[in-house]
Amino acid sequence: MKAEILRLEGIRKHYGSKPVLDISELCVEQGAVHALVGPNGSGKTTLLEIAALISVPSQGAVYILGRDGTADETMRRKLRREVTLVDQNPYLFDTTVYRNMAFGLEARGLEREHIRSRVGEALESVGLSSLAGRRAFGLSAGEIQRVALARAMALRPALLLLDEPTANVDVFHVQILESLIREAVNDMGATVMFATHSLAQSYKLADSIHHLVEGRLSAAPPENHFSGVAEEKNGESILRLAPGVRVILPEARKGQVHFSIPPEEILLSRQEIPSSAPNTFQGRVVGMNADRRRILVTVDVGVNLVTVITPKLLDDLDLKVGDFVSVSFKVFSILLY
Amino acid sequence: MDHLLQDIVEAFRMVVRLDHEVLDAIRVTVCVSLTSTALATLVGVPLGFCIAVKTFFGKRLVIMLFQTLFALPTVLVGLLVMTLLSRRGPLGDLGLLFSPTAIVIGQFLLACPIIVNLSLSATQSIDPRVERTARTLGSGRLRTALVMFREARFAYLAAVLAGFGRVFAEVGVSMMLGGNFPGKTRTITTTIALESSKGEFALGIALGFVLLFVAFGVNIIFQILQGRTRE
Numbered sequence: 001m002k003a004e005i006l007r008l009e010g011i012r013k014h015y016g017s018k019p020v021l022d023i024s025e026l027c028v029e030q031g032a033v034h035a036l037v038g039p040n041g042s043g044k045t046t047l048l049e050i051a052a053l054i055s056v057p058s059q060g061a062v063y064i065l066g067r068d069g070t071a072d073e074t075m076r077r078k079l080r081r082e083v084t085l086v087d088q089n090p091y092l093f094d095t096t097v098y099r100n101m102a103f104g105l106e107a108r109g110l111e112r113e114h115i116r117s118r119v120g121e122a123l124e125s126v127g128l129s130s131l132a133g134r135r136a137f138g139l140s141a142g143e144i145q146r147v148a149l150a151r152a153m154a155l156r157p158a159l160l161l162l163d164e165p166t167a168n169v170d171v172f173h174v175q176i177l178e179s180l181i182r183e184a185v186n187d188m189g190a191t192v193m194f195a196t197h198s199l200a201q202s203y204k205l206a207d208s209i210h211h212l213v214e215g216r217l218s219a220a221p222p223e224n225h226f227s228g229v230a231e232e233k234n235g236e237s238i239l240r241l242a243p244g245v246r247v248i249l250p251e252a253r254k255g256q257v258h259f260s261i262p263p264e265e266i267l268l269s270r271q272e273i274p275s276s277a278p279n280t281f282q283g284r285v286v287g288m289n290a291d292r293r294r295i296l297v298t299v300d301v302g303v304n305l306v307t308v309i310t311p312k313l314l315d316d317l318d319l320k321v322g323d324f325v326s327v328s329f330k331v332f333s334i335l336l337y
Numbered sequence: 338m339d340h341l342l343q344d345i346v347e348a349f350r351m352v353v354r355l356d357h358e359v360l361d362a363i364r365v366t367v368c369v370s371l372t373s374t375a376l377a378t379l380v381g382v383p384l385g386f387c388i389a390v391k392t393f394f395g396k397r398l399v400i401m402l403f404q405t406l407f408a409l410p411t412v413l414v415g416l417l418v419m420t421l422l423s424r425r426g427p428l429g430d431l432g433l434l435f436s437p438t439a440i441v442i443g444q445f446l447l448a449c450p451i452i453v454n455l456s457l458s459a460t461q462s463i464d465p466r467v468e469r470t471a472r473t474l475g476s477g478r479l480r481t482a483l484v485m486f487r488e489a490r491f492a493y494l495a496a497v498l499a500g501f502g503r504v505f506a507e508v509g510v511s512m513m514l515g516g517n518f519p520g521k522t523r524t525i526t527t528t529i530a531l532e533s534s535k536g537e538f539a540l541g542i543a544l545g546f547v548l549l550f551v552a553f554g555v556n557i558i559f560q561i562l563q564g565r566t567r568e
Contacts (some may be wrong), residue, residue: 054472081475096486103484104474155475252482 002029004066005159005191006051006083011060013046013215021046021215028159033185034193035202038212044195045088047212050162051193052085063160081108084157087163088195090148092136097128097147100136104155119125122154123147126180142173149177153184161183162194166201178205199225199335203258223296223306224261229255233287242302250331259337266307266334268297270317272326280328281305285321288314298329341538348543357530358519359543365367366505366524369437373444381449381500382493385488400457406450411509412524417444419513435516440524443510448500455496459489467480489564498562502555506548 006028013021021043023104024054049055050062053069053076060280062069069079083106090099101119123129126146131139139147145168152160165181166174182205196202196213197205202209211218230239230253238250239257239261249259267273283301290296294308295321305327309317351359362509384566390398420426422442423435467488486493502508508526515522517531525548529541 052473054469077477080472084475085471087466087469087472089466091464091470091482093467093470102473103476107474107476107480151474 002031004028005064006193007063008047008051009061009063011047011050011057011062012054013050014058017111018188019215021050023047023055023217024213026210026217028191028193029208030158030191031185032191032207033181034191035200035201035206035209036193036195036212037197037209038195038242039197039317040201042198042212043215044212045163046215047219048085048163048193048195050085052161053080056071056087057114081155082158083161084150084152084155084159085161086148086163086165088167090144092139092144092147094137094153095135096132097123097134097139098132098146098216099138101132101151101154108155118154118156121290122150123184125153126150142169142176145169145173146180149180153180153188153190153248156188157190160192162191162192164196165194166196178325181205199260219274225258226260226303227256227258228247230257245281245302248331250328250334250336253336259334261305261329261334263296263306263308266305266329267319268299268307268309269328270323273328275328277328277330279331279334282324282326283327285319285323285325288319288321301327341504344538344542347539348541348546351393351540351543351548356540356543358540359547361520362523362525362528362544363471363547365437365520366526367380369524370473370501370505373441373504374448374497376441377447377448377500378497380445381452381516382399382496385458386460386482388453388483390458393563403450403453403457407454409447409450411447411507412513414443414446415510415513418446418510422514425488426507430484434514435518437515437522439514440511440522442547444504444507447507447510448504451503452496452500455499456493459492459496462492464478481483486514495559495562498555502552502559503537503549 004027008023008026010025011021011023014020036047038044039314044197046055046057050057053064054064057070058072066084067075067079093103094144098119101122102115105118111170119132120129123132123206126149128146128150129148130145136147147164147166149162162181167179169177178201179193181194182191194205219320226241226247227238228239228241230237232238232252232254237251237253239247239249239259239325241247249257267275267277272282281301283299283305285297286300286304287298288295290311295311297309298304299305299307308329344567388396388403418439421428422430422431422439424434433442463485467485469482471484476484506526508530511522511524511527512530515524515527517523517527523531525544529544529548532538532541
């Protein structure tokens, strides 16, 4: 088992009386990419701020490399140099790109020559060596994001925290940033933890995924998430989930695939309805849970599929656990990772 | 009307031929104004910064106090400092009354609240991400403060210029504390007041041109810096 780089224990964070984070335990192993997945407002940024020791939890302890970062200010300042957080909307100081890059290294008391070589390497890794002398305020959003990432990488932190690193950049820059994140782990031996609301991105990049829902870690994977080996038949890609349960995929794929079906995309009816949805299955209702104003209905069709209906529809259908129902979804409602 | 035109023409001549009375008044004014502004900057900028970033009991009251002092009447400052420096005052033994030092003390008290207030506003308007970014990059308190200061440098410079503009053109403090001795404590504004009271308008108008020129220059620099801050 790899060593732990970060451990959060009994973390609670309140803004006023409003609880925003409640983490009983989170362990992050060294030398891997970890994704923190959750919708907007689920507490991802707050968790990263606490892990970066720039926000103090209302309760609980943060251990970085086994040392308690919440114990006292001296230790917090010391450990802060082992962790670097890159914000979703990073700020570059009103000076040159080089001076921005050198800032953290100067704070660590490195010699000028050493700083120069580190900055050069980091800028080269993000393909922005030519921008060293440029003023930061004239850069594009994609360039700012890359410089901010390079500025953090130049510090060679043990733990690199990235808050929605690709949120404000175009598709081209997303690919560059994603490959840089992998390089940070493979070449520098860093541990990266990034927050995202994109499950697709987390499956693409991360070695482990932590789901955050309303400030709490959720052990369960997202609803209707499946993986398996896809095969091609009659020009269609098909994945066999269970005996008699074959899902037609939206695009030609062979080999291992991950996909999910959003619960709100699954149609539930008492009887099979003729429709354009080729993925239609019969099964038995095995669970019903109220979630805010929605009812989550779990249907066993060979595998469990979760669909969501309104309380009124629940009454109209007079649905009970054990009832036989039909579920269907369009090919294009499947999210392939 | 003819007299006024003659005075204006004479005033131009005095400025052009660098009349020694004009030059003396400019020299004294520049010396005391720069000294008082420099001292007020050394105190006012760090004080404004600290008030903005620190949380302490009575912070609102302190800010209100400085905002009130922003419009401090010059004669009131003159009176206050005169009371302290007069022979019977607590600092009378220092013999500073009617000296350039006395003017500097008075002007310092005038400029300081302006520089404190504008530095406080400058600090409050710094993007919160500056401090956050500096901390995430492992910066300590001093380095973080320095980078914040650097980010708002034009706004701080504008605060200093506003303080300089205030003391350069004031008359009450210079008149009450300086005593209007030629070549020693006679400033541009006190010369204008004195010469005008004697009916000698030419010198007053000449110095008025200088004041306007400096005020215009300071205003241009102020506008440029404000523009740079907003960019």
